[in-house]
Amino acid sequence: MSFDDLFAQHVGTAMARQVALADLIGERNWSVDLSAGSATFGDDLRFPIQLLGTESHVDGTWLWAWANTESGLPPALLHLCGWLRDYGAQSGTAELTDPSFPLERADGAKLALVASGLTGRPYYRGPYEGGALFFHLEGVPDGPVAPERVITVLSQVIQAWPLPHRQVALAFLTQQGWAVEDRGERLSARHPDGSTIEITFDELGRIAQFGGQIQGR
Incomplete structure (x- = not known):
């Protein structure tokens, strides 16, 4: 690889x-x-x-x-x-x-x-x-990132490096335990707590817009 x-x-x-x-x-x-x-x-x-x-x-x-x-x-x-x-x-x-x-x-x-x-x-x-x-x-507490921080992390990543946005978002959300549907021009993801994220991509495959709803704590 x-x-x-x-x-x-x-x-x-x-x-x-x-x-x-x-x-x-x-x-x-x-x-x-x-x-x-x-x-x-x-x-x-x-x-x-x-x-x-x-x-x-x-x-x-x-x-x-x-x-x-x-x-x-x-x-x-x-x-x-x-x-x-x-x-x-x-x-x-x-x-x-x-x-x-x-x-x-x-x-x-x-x-x-x-x-x-x-x-x-x-x-x-x-x-x-x-x-x-x-x-x-070693020994640092670890676990999935809170749903409200997912968009923040993705934004930091795509701003820091020239990367394939769809590949990064799909891998990240899946690893974090979200159920993800690839709908071509967008990814739809649902967290076990009911939070949802919609990521829309432009014609070049770059993230154009975030949407969805994060459940309150």
Whole structure:
């Protein structure tokens, strides 16, 4: 599977996890303890981590954590990125198996969102001088996004990246537990709580309008 198809399939649900994580962490400072295998946010939040990789803003490249042999990273923190490498080998997704490549091909955010969609874990981008560390958090509460936030997430996704809107919306709504009917020029979706969403597309397949009704809480 191409990386672009994999990204379109998983970006919606992965972005929903990032929105929920941002709500949880807020403005807390972060730190990582590699020997303990954990990340701390503020004085009250601590989660086990799995390392994903690093962006270098010096040469504009991505390096998978499993390929960063010079840093002596703890093997226990490389299980997730090793699993992604194996998944990439099976699916034929070179971005998950090539040890390093230019960020123009796929940057840390896109890679981390794909990883989130495949593994069910949110990620964190930790900036440092000259680059950024990407890692995934374990044990963060997870679940479907609230119906009232579905349109917000979809809007954020299609504004951030040039993507096939129908493919993204259909995958996201289905993954979130909505019953979806593809009616050609629009998607009609119903949530188990009775909420409905109608998405109308233009002649180029781009989202033109949202409609529907969200049930009150």
